[in-house]
Amino acid sequence: MSKATKGGRRISRREFLGVATAGAGVAFLGACGGGGGQGGGGESYRLYLIVGVTGDEFYTTMECGAQAAAKELGADLKVQGPEEFSAAEQTPILNAAIQANPDAILIAATDVTAMIAPIQSAVNQDITVVLVDTTIKKEEIALAKVSSDNVLGGRQAGEALAKQIGEEGKVMVISVKPGISTTDQRKQGFEEAIEKYPNIQYLGTEYCNDDPTQAASITTSTLRSNPDLKGIFGANVFSGQGAGTGVRQTGKKDEVSVVAFDASPTQVEDLRRGNVDALIAQHPNDIGNTGVRIAVEYLKSEEEPAKKQITTGFTTATRENLDKPEVKKYLYKAEC
Amino acid sequence: MADTKTPQEESRVGRLRAIPGFGSAFIFVILAGLVVGFSIMEGTAFLSAENFLTVAVDASELLLLAVGVTFVIITAGIDLSVGSVLVLSSVIAAQTMVALSGTPEQVHSYKFPNQEVGIPLGIAAGLLIGLACGLINGLLVTKLKLTPFIATLGTLGIFLGTAEILSGGTNVPYVPTAVQSVIGTRNLLGFLPVPIAIGMVVVILAILALHLTQFGRYTYAIGSNAEAARRVGIDVERHLLKVYTLSGFLAGLAGVIDLARFNTASVGAHTLDNLAAISAVVIGGTSLFGGIGTIVGSVVGTFIPAVLRNGFVIAGVQPFWQEIAIGIVLILAVFIDQRRRSAEERM
Numbered sequence: 001m002s003k004a005t006k007g008g009r010r011i012s013r014r015e016f017l018g019v020a021t022a023g024a025g026v027a028f029l030g031a032c033g034g035g036g037g038q039g040g041g042g043e044s045y046r047l048y049l050i051v052g053v054t055g056d057e058f059y060t061t062m063e064c065g066a067q068a069a070a071k072e073l074g075a076d077l078k079v080q081g082p083e084e085f086s087a088a089e090q091t092p093i094l095n096a097a098i099q100a101n102p103d104a105i106l107i108a109a110t111d112v113t114a115m116i117a118p119i120q121s122a123v124n125q126d127i128t129v130v131l132v133d134t135t136i137k138k139e140e141i142a143l144a145k146v147s148s149d150n151v152l153g154g155r156q157a158g159e160a161l162a163k164q165i166g167e168e169g170k171v172m173v174i175s176v177k178p179g180i181s182t183t184d185q186r187k188q189g190f191e192e193a194i195e196k197y198p199n200i201q202y203l204g205t206e207y208c209n210d211d212p213t214q215a216a217s218i219t220t221s222t223l224r225s226n227p228d229l230k231g232i233f234g235a236n237v238f239s240g241q242g243a244g245t246g247v248r249q250t251g252k253k254d255e256v257s258v259v260a261f262d263a264s265p266t267q268v269e270d271l272r273r274g275n276v277d278a279l280i281a282q283h284p285n286d287i288g289n290t291g292v293r294i295a296v297e298y299l300k301s302e303e304e305p306a307k308k309q310i311t312t313g314f315t316t317a318t319r320e321n322l323d324k325p326e327v328k329k330y331l332y333k334a335e336c
Numbered sequence: 337m338a339d340t341k342t343p344q345e346e347s348r349v350g351r352l353r354a355i356p357g358f359g360s361a362f363i364f365v366i367l368a369g370l371v372v373g374f375s376i377m378e379g380t381a382f383l384s385a386e387n388f389l390t391v392a393v394d395a396s397e398l399l400l401l402a403v404g405v406t407f408v409i410i411t412a413g414i415d416l417s418v419g420s421v422l423v424l425s426s427v428i429a430a431q432t433m434v435a436l437s438g439t440p441e442q443v444h445s446y447k448f449p450n451q452e453v454g455i456p457l458g459i460a461a462g463l464l465i466g467l468a469c470g471l472i473n474g475l476l477v478t479k480l481k482l483t484p485f486i487a488t489l490g491t492l493g494i495f496l497g498t499a500e501i502l503s504g505g506t507n508v509p510y511v512p513t514a515v516q517s518v519i520g521t522r523n524l525l526g527f528l529p530v531p532i533a534i535g536m537v538v539v540i541l542a543i544l545a546l547h548l549t550q551f552g553r554y555t556y557a558i559g560s561n562a563e564a565a566r567r568v569g570i571d572v573e574r575h576l577l578k579v580y581t582l583s584g585f586l587a588g589l590a591g592v593i594d595l596a597r598f599n600t601a602s603v604g605a606h607t608l609d610n611l612a613a614i615s616a617v618v619i620g621g622t623s624l625f626g627g628i629g630t631i632v633g634s635v636v637g638t639f640i641p642a643v644l645r646n647g648f649v650i651a652g653v654q655p656f657w658q659e660i661a662i663g664i665v666l667i668l669a670v671f672i673d674q675r676r677r678s679a680e681e682r683m
Binding site for chain 1: 381386509596599600604654
């Protein structure tokens with residue numbers, strides 16, 4: 001009887017406890033997930049690093065490099081990122097970071113056009129912005145840009161793939177999605193390199209939307225329609241991983257050469273097993289490290305850096321040189 | 337029997353519940369709790385008009401999708417294609433603007449002599465496409481008698497694929513920047529961003545439509561019992577057609593706003609918007625079985641994840657923990673709300 005008349009505005013004890021627990025849980029997560037540096041000493045600069053997408057070992061390695069530099073320089077660095085590599089997902093995160101009023105924001109922009117407005121609003125609020133990895137069309141609004149020379153990297157990949165397939169045969173590119181400065185430049189560099197080989201037939205570029213499963217199915221279906229496909233260039237971590245998986249699935253790893261950009265642990269495993277033949281590893285650790293240094297240097301000295309566009313290098317990893325220390329240190333990490 | 341009410345208390349509660357949207361009061365309490373919690377933790381970084389405005393602007397597109405989907409779900413249907421309609425509308429709007437604002441040479445050098453014609457026509461095109469997509473969904477559900485889940489799952493792919501074909505898979509470049517400065521990032525009266533203003537107008541109109549018009553009554557009726565509605569003389573098919581068209585139109589509007597905010601049509605994004613919109617609607621208290629739901633609930637349901645994400649980023653919570661926390665809060669919020677609902681219904 002009493003249950004039946006309960007349907008008013010009164011909240012039962014159980015429900016109250018439920019809400020209180022949820023609230024406490026949220027508060028607890030906020031407190032412990034927030035890490036240290038919550039209003040610490042007056043000297044230390046507060047920085048935010050907003051990556052392109054979480055869970056991508058390229059960005060994880062960048063985070064490691066950035067954290068190392070922050071620790072050395074006594075700055076407080078918080079890292080955030082969207083679940084999906086898209087401007088619609090990254091913008092709310094950037095906006096929230098702006099609200100936290102840091103001294104500087106390092107950001108890997110997820111779209112060359114769409115992120116201009118949100119980044120401009122950070123600049124308008126006197127927050128120093130450093131572009132890391134990907135860039136926007138209006139680069140000049142930021143303090144500096146640190147990235148790999150992706151056109152050069154693409155060319156390197158093109159040369160490597162050409163060598164692998166004996167300079168003849170059909171090749172294709174699997175990339176993320178158009179509109180991302182870095183992968184577009186790699187594709188451009190690759191195409192430039194490939195053009196020099198008259199016997200190499202370029203089938204074009206397919207986009208996997210940063211999903212390795214999609215990259216794998218693109219690979220397997222292209223191999224079905226072009227059984228004489230000899231080479232694939234995967235333009236980033238997930239594209240490369242997916243291409244390797246696809247090649248493995250069709251059992252064609254001896255006939256198809258795959259050159260992939262980036263060197264995540266899965267890709268390195270693929271390299272060892274022969275699903276992939278060469279990896280063009282960027283130096284994201286250096287990108288993160290340099291980005292933090294430039295930001296802190298500017299915050300301290302208020303002088304603009306002499307070089308506003310810094311490019312970092314590449315290391316080509318093959319099965320043969322994989323374990324040499326000078327190559328090993330550039331392989332990406334899944335955690336710092 | 338401490339719980340029995342006097343007749344006066346009963347009628348007071350009854351009158352409260354008669355206010356449109358009050359049934360979702362508890363979800364609002366949760367949202368308020370989150371706001372208070374984050375304000376205590378982060379102070380003025382979180383609790384500021386500027387922060388709330390940016391959260392609202394970032395949530396403005398999802399809000400439109402959620403409002404449209406609310407109508408659909410109340411009829412016991414579903415619309416999975418809203419994200420794709422958004423993308424297709426923004427692509428067509430963008431391409432129309434680019435095509436009509438100047439010759440290719442002019443446009444490629446960022447000059448837009450005819451943008452006063454190009455931009456409004458582009459917006460109109462985007463809205464029309466949204467309308468058309470909604471109409472297609474409605475026809476598939478009413479004429480071909482497909483279940484809404486299947487129908488909109490199919491159109492999800494068809495609309496997105498069409499957008500990708502039209503745009504070549506790339507984000508549409510050379511969109512006149514006036515779209516962004518006049519609509520996307522402009523503040524009315526000095527402080528109210530245009531996307532929020534549009535969202536507010538839509539929400540108010542939707543509340544009026546759902547709770548005070550025959551259109552709204554028919555929506556609830558069909559959701560509660562489609563057969564009974566038919567026998568009472570309601571043209572169920574015609575009404576469903578209108579409901580799906582409305583959902584498509586609002587998705588088209590969201591697409592235009594997306595174009596205005598980012599100055600490009602983002603073809604690769606919005607893949608999970610349908611799930612986010614449906615989650616928002618369900619958190620807000622709308623039943624997937626139809627017949628129950630409010631616009632206010634959907635508004636609150638849109639803001640709960642948005643506030644959570646915003647608060648967590650300001651607090652510096654590691655991104656992966658954020659997802660866990662959001663999932664837990666969602667489950668708790670809906671669970672508690674449903675328990676109150678079933679307790680109410682047992683009367």
